[in-house]
Amino acid sequence: MKRLILLALILISIPVIVISGSSKSENRKNNYPDLPKDDKWEYVKERIFEGETQNFHSHSGPILIELVNSRSPDSIALESVFDELRRVLPDKDIDYFRNYTGASSLRIPQSDDPKEVNGFKFSKLKGRALTLWITEVESKKEAYTLHDERFLKTVSLNYYGTKLVNSRTRGPLPNKRDYVPNSRQFTFKFHESQTAIERMEMMRFYLVRMISCASLFKERTNREFEVVGAMLNSNKASSWHLDFTEYDKFLLQKFYSPTLVRDYKNYMFKTYPKWSAVNFVNKERNKLLANWTCTILAVVFFFLAFSTLYKRQYRIKYLSYFVPVFVAYICLIEMNYVNIYFFPTDKPFNQEKFWFYLLVLFTSVVFIAFFLWLFDKYIAKKDMSFTTQLVLKTSFTLFVFLVLAFLVPIILSDIEWNKIHHINWIKSYDYFLGFRSPITWAFLFSLGRGAILYLEHFSENLIKQKDIELSNLKAINAQAEVKLLQSQINPHFLYNALNSIASLAQTDGAKTEKMALSLSDLFKYTINRKGKKNSTIRDEVEMVKTYLEVEQIRFGDRLSYKIQVDESLNDIEIPMFLIQPLIENAVKHGVSKIEGAGEIQLMIAKNKEGLVIIVSDNGPQFPDGLVSGHGLQTVYDLLKFSYADKASISIENEPVKQIAITIKI
Amino acid sequence: MQKLYSTLIIDDEPLARERLEKLLLCFPETINIIGFAKNGNDAQQKIEALNPDLVFLDIEMPGLTGFQLIENLKSIPLIVFCTAHDEYALKAFETNSIDYLVKPVRIERLEKTIEKLKHFKTDNVSQNILEVIKSLTEEKLEAKMTSITVKKGDRLIFIKLKDVFYFEANNKYVTIFTNKDNYLSEKSLSQIERQLPNYFVRVHRGYIININTVEEVQKYFNSRYIIKLGNNSKTNITSGRGYIERIKEWINV
Numbered sequence: 001m002k003r004l005i006l007l008a009l010i011l012i013s014i015p016v017i018v019i020s021g022s023s024k025s026e027n028r029k030n031n032y033p034d035l036p037k038d039d040k041w042e043y044v045k046e047r048i049f050e051g052e053t054q055n056f057h058s059h060s061g062p063i064l065i066e067l068v069n070s071r072s073p074d075s076i077a078l079e080s081v082f083d084e085l086r087r088v089l090p091d092k093d094i095d096y097f098r099n100y101t102g103a104s105s106l107r108i109p110q111s112d113d114p115k116e117v118n119g120f121k122f123s124k125l126k127g128r129a130l131t132l133w134i135t136e137v138e139s140k141k142e143a144y145t146l147h148d149e150r151f152l153k154t155v156s157l158n159y160y161g162t163k164l165v166n167s168r169t170r171g172p173l174p175n176k177r178d179y180v181p182n183s184r185q186f187t188f189k190f191h192e193s194q195t196a197i198e199r200m201e202m203m204r205f206y207l208v209r210m211i212s213c214a215s216l217f218k219e220r221t222n223r224e225f226e227v228v229g230a231m232l233n234s235n236k237a238s239s240w241h242l243d244f245t246e247y248d249k250f251l252l253q254k255f256y257s258p259t260l261v262r263d264y265k266n267y268m269f270k271t272y273p274k275w276s277a278v279n280f281v282n283k284e285r286n287k288l289l290a291n292w293t294c295t296i297l298a299v300v301f302f303f304l305a306f307s308t309l310y311k312r313q314y315r316i317k318y319l320s321y322f323v324p325v326f327v328a329y330i331c332l333i334e335m336n337y338v339n340i341y342f343f344p345t346d347k348p349f350n351q352e353k354f355w356f357y358l359l360v361l362f363t364s365v366v367f368i369a370f371f372l373w374l375f376d377k378y379i380a381k382k383d384m385s386f387t388t389q390l391v392l393k394t395s396f397t398l399f400v401f402l403v404l405a406f407l408v409p410i411i412l413s414d415i416e417w418n419k420i421h422h423i424n425w426i427k428s429y430d431y432f433l434g435f436r437s438p439i440t441w442a443f444l445f446s447l448g449r450g451a452i453l454y455l456e457h458f459s460e461n462l463i464k465q466k467d468i469e470l471s472n473l474k475a476i477n478a479q480a481e482v483k484l485l486q487s488q489i490n491p492h493f494l495y496n497a498l499n500s501i502a503s504l505a506q507t508d509g510a511k512t513e514k515m516a517l518s519l520s521d522l523f524k525y526t527i528n529r530k531g532k533k534n535s536t537i538r539d540e541v542e543m544v545k546t547y548l549e550v551e552q553i554r555f556g557d558r559l560s561y562k563i564q565v566d567e568s569l570n571d572i573e574i575p576m577f578l579i580q581p582l583i584e585n586a587v588k589h590g591v592s593k594i595e596g597a598g599e600i601q602l603m604i605a606k607n608k609e610g611l612v613i614i615v616s617d618n619g620p621q622f623p624d625g626l627v628s629g630h631g632l633q634t635v636y637d638l639l640k641f642s643y644a645d646k647a648s649i650s651i652e653n654e655p656v657k658q659i660a661i662t663i664k665i
Numbered sequence: 666m667q668k669l670y671s672t673l674i675i676d677d678e679p680l681a682r683e684r685l686e687k688l689l690l691c692f693p694e695t696i697n698i699i700g701f702a703k704n705g706n707d708a709q710q711k712i713e714a715l716n717p718d719l720v721f722l723d724i725e726m727p728g729l730t731g732f733q734l735i736e737n738l739k740s741i742p743l744i745v746f747c748t749a750h751d752e753y754a755l756k757a758f759e760t761n762s763i764d765y766l767v768k769p770v771r772i773e774r775l776e777k778t779i780e781k782l783k784h785f786k787t788d789n790v791s792q793n794i795l796e797v798i799k800s801l802t803e804e805k806l807e808a809k810m811t812s813i814t815v816k817k818g819d820r821l822i823f824i825k826l827k828d829v830f831y832f833e834a835n836n837k838y839v840t841i842f843t844n845k846d847n848y849l850s851e852k853s854l855s856q857i858e859r860q861l862p863n864y865f866v867r868v869h870r871g872y873i874i875n876i877n878t879v880e881e882v883q884k885y886f887n888s889r890y891i892i893k894l895g896n897n898s899k900t901n902i903t904s905g906r907g908y909i910e911r912i913k914e915w916i917n918v
Contacts, residue, residue: 499769503680506687556679592677595704595728625852626810626860627823633812636823648820 007304007327014334017341040250041267061120062093063211064129066105074134074190077200081207088249089256093118097129105129130210132203133187143191146201154186204244212255294335301331321376322369329365332441364404371400386457394450401442478641490584490631493547494519500554511553518550526577533642537604538570540579544602547580551587559591561600569604572611574663575642581631582615582659588631590619590657610646610665616658622651635661670695670719670782673711675702676747677726681768685721685747688772692779705729709737716740719782721766723747745778810862815841815848824848826865830878830896832857834871844897866915868892869905876915 067075085094097105101117105126114122137143144151186206190199254260305327314320375396384392497519504512525543541563552559583600591598603614627633632649639647639661646664672689676682682701689696699715702708705728712720720742722734735741746765764778813829815822824841833840834854841848850857858867867873874892881893890904890912904912 500678500680502769503684507683554678554680558677592725593727595677595706625813625850625857626826627812627814628810630811632814633823633825636812636821649823650819650821651814 003304004308007301007308010300010304011330011334015337038267038271040247041264041271043247044251044254044264045268061125061128062095062100062118064093064095064097064100064105064125065207066097066129066131068106068131068133070132070134073196074199074203077196078132078203081200081204084204084244085207085211085252088252092256097125101125105131129184130207131185132206133185135187135189137189137191140191140193142189143194144189144202145194146198146205151202208244208248208252212252290339294338297335297338298331301334305331317377318369318373321373322366325369325372326362326365328445329361333361364407368400368404372397390450390453390457393453394446397449398442398446401445402439405439405442481637493550493584496554497550500550504553515550515553518546521546522550533575534573535576536570537565537572537574540574540576541565541602541604544579544583547583548587548600555591555598557597559587559598559600561602563602565602565604566606569606569611572665574611574613575638578635578638578661579613579615581635582613582661585631585659586615586617586619590617593620594618609662611663613661613663614658615660616656619657621653621657622659632659639663668695668718668783669697670743671699671715671717672696672719672721673700673702673708673715673717673742674698674721675708675726676721676723677703678723679703681723681747685770688770688775689721691772692775695779695782705734709734712738712742717742719743719745721745721747723768743782810860813841813850813857815850817848822848826862826875827877829865829875830894831875831900831902832865832873842896842900866911868902868908868912870907872902872904874902882912882916 065078067078070078082094086092093100097103101114101122103110103113103122109123116122117125188199188202188206254263257263305324309324309327314323376393379392379396382389497515501512501515501519504515522543525539525546545563548559548561552561579602583602586600587598591600598617598619600615600617603612603616605612605614636649639649643663648662650660650662652658652660674682674685674689676685682703686698686701689698696719699717700711702711704726708720708722709729722744724746725748729737735744747768747770748765764781766774766778810826812823812825815824824843828843828845830842830844832854833842837851839850839852839854839857841850854867854871854873858865858873861873864876865873866876868890874894878895879892880895883891883893885891885903888906888909890909892902892904894900894902
């Protein structure tokens with residue numbers, strides 16, 4: 001019970017915490033409009049750190065350019081770019097390759113190439129140099145301009161090979177899919193009509209983007225800080241008005257500053273509230289924290305839920321499917337919430353959405369449970385072999401979960417606010433792998449269910465085996481008992497009878513003989529039926545008559561009896577010694593307890609229920625509840641043994657005191 | 666000094682009466698048979714009417730119990746008890762110097778009785794007789810209960826008491842737990858308790874357990890015990906604080 005309460009507490013408190021904390025997201029959405037932000041730093045934050053991580057790549061060492069096929073105005077233009085850049089990055093060497101090393105980067109290694117320049121290996125410098133080719137094209141159409149889609153696209157999407165660039169990454173390397181064979185080379189297509197300034201601008205554009213590895217910047221979305229016209233603003237080919245703004249210069253500066261990370265951190269913590277600053281600066285660590293929290297939470301949930309729900313019996317079978325699935329789904333949502341807590345999204349808490357999601361979820365849980373229950377009831381039946389059942393159940397569970405995993409997002413995506421989100425999600429890689437994916441959970445659940453079914457079956461089997469052994473022993477025991485029961489005549493009866501004989505011996509020889517012979521008949525009945533369990537009704541009634549004769553001698557006129565047997569039933573077989581204990585009971589507790597004349601009646605007939613044997617007497621009523629003596633218990637056991645559920649005993653006190661055995665034949 | 670005792674023979678079985686009469690006719694100096702009675706009521710009437718000195722009284726008779734009979738008498742005659750088989754009672758008899766006879770009576774034994782009578786002192790025996798008869802009849806009432814019956818619709822089910830692990834009281838009925846199945850009885854727990862043999866102990870307001878099926882008893886807080894039973898489901902029962910004395914009694918046995 002305590003565990004249940006604990007589980008419920010946790011489950012309720014988590015969304016409350018998260019939702020209350022989502023007030024932060026209001027701020028986030030508007031990007032903290034009321035904080036003292038430095039625009040330039042914001043720009044840096046967005047571009048280099050993708051708003052999130054500390055991963056970025058830069059060139060180390062000098063930046064050397066080889067200009068090929070240029071005319072003098074072009075090389076002068078490039079020089080001015082160099083100058084501009086040198087002003088921005090005073091600590092960096094930016095120069096023509098030849099100027100820096102005295103050799104060319106394009107030729108095969110020559111013997112007079114320097115081995116080292118300024119501490120850098122020549123071969124390395126060669127490898128890292130950027131080569132710009134200038135071609136003059138005939139038609140204007142072929143030429144690139146700064147606003148030309150082709151130009152923008154090509155430069156924008158120039159990926160850098162990770163091997164080439166000396167990255168200042170902290171943490172894991174970016175995905176392999178970022179790797180594209182390096183493009184240290186670029187061809188400019190100029191037309192003679194283009195001015196020097198145009199050319200300069202294009203070359204500058206290329207250079208600045210190359211230096212800052214801008215192609216690795218995160219794709220800008222509309223909500224981020226917009227710096228109009230900045231060169232490094234986005235990767236889209238359709239960015240217009242590209243200038244080398246102050247922002248870009250600031251970015252470059254910071255980019256190559258050795259204290260970049262520290263400065264960035266300082267800025268973040270100074271401007272933003274601590275929690276979101278941490279989120280920005282230490283995204284990796286945050287992720288780790290979130291994952292661990294989720295894992296621990298998952299373990300706790302599993303433990304609590306499992307121990308409270310396992311082996312619970314419900315009155316309605318359906319519930320035993322519904323409850324676990326429901327709890328499991330709720331736990332999943334909770335973990336999702338925990339995730340949101342660590343990585344708050346920009347979306348504010350939408351009440352409507354929340355309740356709608358819950359509704360959809362609840363319906364889907366209801367359906368899942370319903371289908372599972374139906375399946376188990378009608379298809380994977382109990383009489384199938386266990387393996388078949390296991391396979392069927394597991395695969396059906398998987399099927400149901402998968403279907404829902406696909407259906408639900410599609411349903412949800414029809415709703416306005418979700419359209420893009422969900423369809424994108426389905427298409428994305430993420431949907432199929434990893435712990436966020438419903439596909440993974442579908443597999444996990446069905447595997448889990450299969451494992452539990454198997455374990456249950458396994459332990460059940462062990463118990464069953466023991467049970468079988470036990471019931472075998474019991475059966476043997478019962479048989480022995482029955483044998484014993486059947487061979488017993490109550491010793492008290494014998495004792496009384498013998499006493500009577502002793503009394504009669506001297507006075508009434510005839511009666512003595514009769515009594516002795518009756519006793520002998522009774523015992524003959526018992527002894528000679530070796531091994532046989534049943535005898536006919538005729539024989540049993542005969543035996544009962546003999547018994548009553550003996551007792552009558554003892555009681556005199558205090559005992560009278562009447563026997564009524566339906567003739568047609570005489571040959572029906574019943575267990576031996578079934579009726580005698582009833583008669584004995586009637587004598588012992590009935591007749592001997594009253595002062596006047598006692599009457600016992602035995603009636604055997606057939607009615608719609610089957611064979612009916614009734615013994616009635618006019619003695620005191622049957623006691624209610626506890627019974628002394630073994631007689632009636634013996635009859636009950638005998639009936640159970642021979643007929644199982646087909647026979648029953650009933651006792652009445654009104655209108656007539658009687659005990660009746662009914663046997664269905 | 667030979668006293669002649671007027672004697673009444675009280676026995677419900679005619680054969681036994683005849684036999685005793687025949688035997689007593691062998692002692693005509695001591696015994697004078699004045700009448701016979703065949704049950705308690707009859708005996709009371711005859712004693713009051715005939716006022717015998719001596720009575721041969723059969724214990725196992727219908728109607729008035731021996732105790733009630735004696736209670737109802739204004740003056741109690743000397744009594745020789747006849748009993749079928751009860752050693753307890755026999756002991757009680759010995760200490761109270763009333764004689765007893767085991768049925769069927771043998772002549773040699775009857776002679777001893779007659780001898781005792783000859784040397785008998787008629788001081789206050791009446792009081793003792795009452796006590797003896799009382800204890801006798803009470804003993805008889807404690808016939809060992811061996812089964813309990815439970816109604817299921819119009820069927821009757823007999824449950825062996827030795828198979829019962831425990832009784833549990835619910836709101837309206839009592840549940841009887843055996844290894845095979847659970848049964849419901851409409852009696853109250855207290856009603857059942859009164860009739861159960863002494864290997865059933867009430868350990869809680871709602872529980873009576875069969876002490877022969879107990880595997881383990883553990884001490885618990887607040888002067889309670891946890892009693893582990895040996896049934897298939899290995900039930901644990903926590904005792905109630907008010908029953909601690911009875912439990913301690915049982916455990917220390």
